[in-house]
Amino acid sequence: MQALDKKIQRLLLQVQKPARYTGNEWNAYRKDHRDDLVKMVLAFPDLYEVGMSNQGVKILYESVNKRPGMLMERVFAPASDMENLMRSHDLPLFALESKKPLSEFDLIGFSLQYELSYTNVLNMLDLAGIPIYAGERGEADPLIVGGGPCAFNPEPLAPFFDLFVLGESEEYLPEMLAVLGNLKKEKIGRSELISRLSEQEGVYVPSFYEPVYKAGKLCALKRTGDRVPEVIYKRMVHDLDSAPYPTSPVVPYLQAIHDRAVVELFRGCSRGCRFCQAGYIFRPVRRRSRRRIIETAKQQIAATGYEELSLASLSSTDYPGLEELIGELDQALAGEQVKCNLPSLRLDSYSIKLADRLHRGRRSKLTFAPEAATERLRKVIRKNISEAEIFSALNDAVEAGWQGFKLYFMIGLPTERVEDVEAIVDLCQRIRQHFRHKAGSRIDISVSVSTFVPKAHTPFQWEPQLLLPMVTERQEILQKGFKKMPGVDLSWHDAETSFLEAVFARGDRRLAPALERAWSLGCRFDGWTENFSMPLWQQAFQETGIEPGDFAWRRFEYDDFLPWDHLHCGIEKEVLIREHQKAFACSEARPGAS
Amino acid sequence: MTRIRFRFARYDSLKNISHLDMMRLFQRALRRSGLPLVFSEGYNPHLRFNLAAPMPVNVTASEEYGEVFLAQEVTPDQFISALTEQLPKGLIVTGAFGVDRDEPSLPALVSAALYRAKPVAEPGCRVEPKDYREALERLLARQELLVPKTSKKRKKKEQVNVRPYIFEAYFKDAEDDRSLELYMLLQSGSRGGVSPFVVIEQLKKELRSDCNHKAHWELHREKLYQEQNQFLQPLSEGM
Numbered sequence: 049m050q051a052l053d054k055k056i057q058r059l060l061l062q063v064q065k066p067a068r069y070t071g072n073e074w075n076a077y078r079k080d081h082r083d084d085l086v087k088m089v090l091a092f093p094d095l096y097e098v099g100m101s102n103q104g105v106k107i108l109y110e111s112v113n114k115r116p117g118m119l120m121e122r123v124f125a126p127a128s129d130m131e132n133l134m135r136s137h138d139l140p141l142f143a144l145e146s147k148k149p150l151s152e153f154d155l156i157g158f159s160l161q162y163e164l165s166y167t168n169v170l171n172m173l174d175l176a177g178i179p180i181y182a183g184e185r186g187e188a189d190p191l192i193v194g195g196g197p198c199a200f201n202p203e204p205l206a207p208f209f210d211l212f213v214l215g216e217s218e219e220y221l222p223e224m225l226a227v228l229g230n231l232k233k234e235k236i237g238r239s240e241l242i243s244r245l246s247e248q249e250g251v252y253v254p255s256f257y258e259p260v261y262k263a264g265k266l267c268a269l270k271r272t273g274d275r276v277p278e279v280i281y282k283r284m285v286h287d288l289d290s291a292p293y294p295t296s297p298v299v300p301y302l303q304a305i306h307d308r309a310v311v312e313l314f315r316g317c318s319r320g321c322r323f324c325q326a327g328y329i330f331r332p333v334r335r336r337s338r339r340r341i342i343e344t345a346k347q348q349i350a351a352t353g354y355e356e357l358s359l360a361s362l363s364s365t366d367y368p369g370l371e372e373l374i375g376e377l378d379q380a381l382a383g384e385q386v387k388c389n390l391p392s393l394r395l396d397s398y399s400i401k402l403a404d405r406l407h408r409g410r411r412s413k414l415t416f417a418p419e420a421a422t423e424r425l426r427k428v429i430r431k432n433i434s435e436a437e438i439f440s441a442l443n444d445a446v447e448a449g450w451q452g453f454k455l456y457f458m459i460g461l462p463t464e465r466v467e468d469v470e471a472i473v474d475l476c477q478r479i480r481q482h483f484r485h486k487a488g489s490r491i492d493i494s495v496s497v498s499t500f501v502p503k504a505h506t507p508f509q510w511e512p513q514l515l516l517p518m519v520t521e522r523q524e525i526l527q528k529g530f531k532k533m534p535g536v537d538l539s540w541h542d543a544e545t546s547f548l549e550a551v552f553a554r555g556d557r558r559l560a561p562a563l564e565r566a567w568s569l570g571c572r573f574d575g576w577t578e579n580f581s582m583p584l585w586q587q588a589f590q591e592t593g594i595e596p597g598d599f600a601w602r603r604f605e606y607d608d609f610l611p612w613d614h615l616h617c618g619i620e621k622e623v624l625i626r627e628h629q630k631a632f633a634c635s636e637a638r639p640g641a642s
Numbered sequence: 643m644t645r646i647r648f649r650f651a652r653y654d655s656l657k658n659i660s661h662l663d664m665m666r667l668f669q670r671a672l673r674r675s676g677l678p679l680v681f682s683e684g685y686n687p688h689l690r691f692n693l694a695a696p697m698p699v700n701v702t703a704s705e706e707y708g709e710v711f712l713a714q715e716v717t718p719d720q721f722i723s724a725l726t727e728q729l730p731k732g733l734i735v736t737g738a739f740g741v742d743r744d745e746p747s748l749p750a751l752v753s754a755a756l757y758r759a760k761p762v763a764e765p766g767c768r769v770e771p772k773d774y775r776e777a778l779e780r781l782l783a784r785q786e787l788l789v790p791k792t793s794k795k796r797k798k799k800e801q802v803n804v805r806p807y808i809f810e811a812y813f814k815d816a817e818d819d820r821s822l823e824l825y826m827l828l829q830s831g832s833r834g835g836v837s838p839f840v841v842i843e844q845l846k847k848e849l850r851s852d853c854n855h856k857a858h859w860e861l862h863r864e865k866l867y868q869e870q871n872q873f874l875q876p877l878s879e880g881m
Binding site for chain 1: 654655656658659660662663666667669670671672673674679681685686687689699700728730731732858859
């Protein structure tokens with residue numbers, strides 16, 4: 049170990065941001081690697097500063113490490129400079145806490161947050177010296193487990209994982225590790241171990257299912273045995289107050305993207321926006337009590353010294369009694385000089401009032417997500433807010449002293465027409481004109497436009513993504529429209545990365561060889577524009593005989609088998625069908641699926 | 643209100659972090675410590691805390707200074723124990739003392755720093771003392787050492803002559819083996835300066851290309867200096 053540590057130190061002299069790889073942060077656990085402990089690494093397939101901003105990582109880290117008999121360390125995807133050095137010096141991927149190679153752990157759990165991190169997953173396994181295909185792993189190799197939102201359609205990753213855990217793991221993961229500890233004592237073989245774990249609810253072992261294809265389409269995932277469950281139900285926490293939640297989160301040295309104390313107000317979202325996967329897979333809404341929120345906030349601030357506290361959730365202003373909560377928090381944290389903030393503000397007067405109360409300092413820009421610029425399209429996606437409400441909320445914000453807005457929109461939404469895209473330009477123009485004389489000076493507007501990606505377990509799961517050339521065309525409408533508009537700054541997501549995201553979000557196991565090929569061609573960090581290479585991906589698809597458009601642009605029919613049909617997120621398919629039909633009823637456009 | 647200066651050392655396990663990381667680390671440690679901190683007035687109150695000089699990444703140090711304002715009287719011993727409790731492995735507070743409230747700020751004092759750099763040969767390579775000594779002689783004989791400097795305001799690349807910032811540089815044989823130690827006294831602080839890494843890069847250029855000199859450098863900052871009556875004095879408790 050000492051030798052590895054020294055070797056690492058030497059390489060760190062040559063890399064950008066060496067603190068990505070040193071660990072040793074405040075509140076990090078250092079447990080001895082005793083033989084009787086179950087040892088897990090939580091692997092986040094992106095950079096340290098991204099992974100350390102993820103609340104799930106922090107929740108799981110403490111939920112496992114607070115328990116005796118088990119330990120969890122962390123690892124993040126090394127940046128390319130570090131990867132090159134590790135490869136040329138034969139240094140295996142190591143865990144931050146102990147600097148031990150990943151291969152010495154019992155289990156590696158990948159946090160699967162977005163599809164564009166999949167090449168990093170393969171790369172990390174390879175750097176760890178672990179065979180990337182589950183079928184090629186031996187008795188001594190760690191179990192490779194996936195979890196997080198992408199585990200709700202993990203099929204493109206199926207051959208690389210021993211098992212997936214569906215749903216929320218903060219209560220289940222320690223339980224599973226305890227079971228693993230007991231099974232380890234029995235000294236049973238790897239396949240028996242996986243099979244025993246698969247008896248637990250929420251555990252999906254992809255190798256127990258055989259895909260059946262007909263006419264180029266996936267039509268079933270056949271069980272390979274009678275004891276294999278037909279449907280896997282997600283795990284979830286029932287009572288947030290009694291569920292584990294971080295009280296002393298790790299404080300990174302490097303500035304993480306979100307570097308602050310975070311207390312989650314509630315899980316799930318009652319809004320039901322039809323494009324939003326989180327809104328569906330985290331149902332139902334479960335609230336944390338005001339008392340528990342305040343207690344946790346106090347503990348976190350005392351244990352970290354953070355200067356900022358975020359009251360997080362999918363739609364924080366929906367928390368009942370939020371004003372009382374903020375008042376009580378103010379008292380509880382009096383004298384600590386802690387700034388509170390509410391992410392995900394809704395466009396309504398109530399939200400502005402709260403933001404006004406919380407926000408100290410210069411009021412540069414307030415962020416909102418209208419998502420669509422016409423009322424018709426907002427109804428289709430169920431973002432029910434009228435234009436009058438938008439203007440009245442923005443008015444309040446300007447009166448409270450904000451000097452600009454950041455507005456998020458999506459293009460390529462189902463039923464979208466060119467007029468809906470032009471309406472984005474038009475709406476921003478009208479906002480600009482409306483406030484021309486009101487704000488002290490001109491207000492600044494940033495417009496950020498992403499491309500809609502249909503996701504599994506949402507009412508839009510049957511819908512195809514808008515064809516790539518049409519996405520580009522619509523982006524050009526925006527670029528042209530905003531070109532002549534001073535004070536408005538447009539940014540947009542690269543159309544090709546969104547296309548790739550859709551391919552994997554709707555894909556099945558046939559994509560696995562293309563993924564492997566892309567990785568071996570050098571694809572990494574595909575979600576980072578500066579790293580993404582469409583030509584390499586095209587080569588990978590071509591060489592593996594995959595037509596990616598067949599996945600991104602396919603319209604599923606209601607009676608088609610979906611690659612995630614065996615995974616149950618808690619919402620019945622009938623509910624999604626009903627919502628899908630309602631969406632089209634809102635529009636004059638003809639329904640897509642029949 | 644009182645003002646406390648403290649001295650600290652940074653060891654290997656924390657040498658990989660940047661100056662901004664260090665600032666955050668200390669500020670959060672102070673916030674956890676329960677000491678009676680003072681914040682600036684205004685919209686965005688910040689902790690009244692400072693470090694004497696930014697420490698480059700990958701450099702250890704033995705005599706660094708920081709200072710903080712406190713709302714109530716706290717003895718140096720109380721201060722040291724409260725802060726030490728909140729510091730990670732790799733940072734050690736070695737002293738603290740009160741200073742007058744209207745003393746100039748700590749960063750304004752610093753005008754030079756002494757570094758010790760040790761070349762450690764890569765496997766299969768050898769550090770040849772003679773080559774290094776000759777290279778250093780050639781380096782110091784130059785009137786001008788132009789290095790590129792990217793100006794933040796203009797994108798245009800500028801060249802800066804860093805030679806005047808090298809006050810002194812000499813090799814001293816290390817006691818333990820035949821390897822070398824380079825001592826560099828470099829200008830540092832608000833009136834400009836040069837990073838020890840830049841000097842080492844320049845030194846490498848002076849090495850004759852026929853010798854195999856692949857090495858990495860271990861850097862340590864020994865002391866910080868202030869200017870007093872045109873002489874450099876180490877920063878110390880008496881300042």
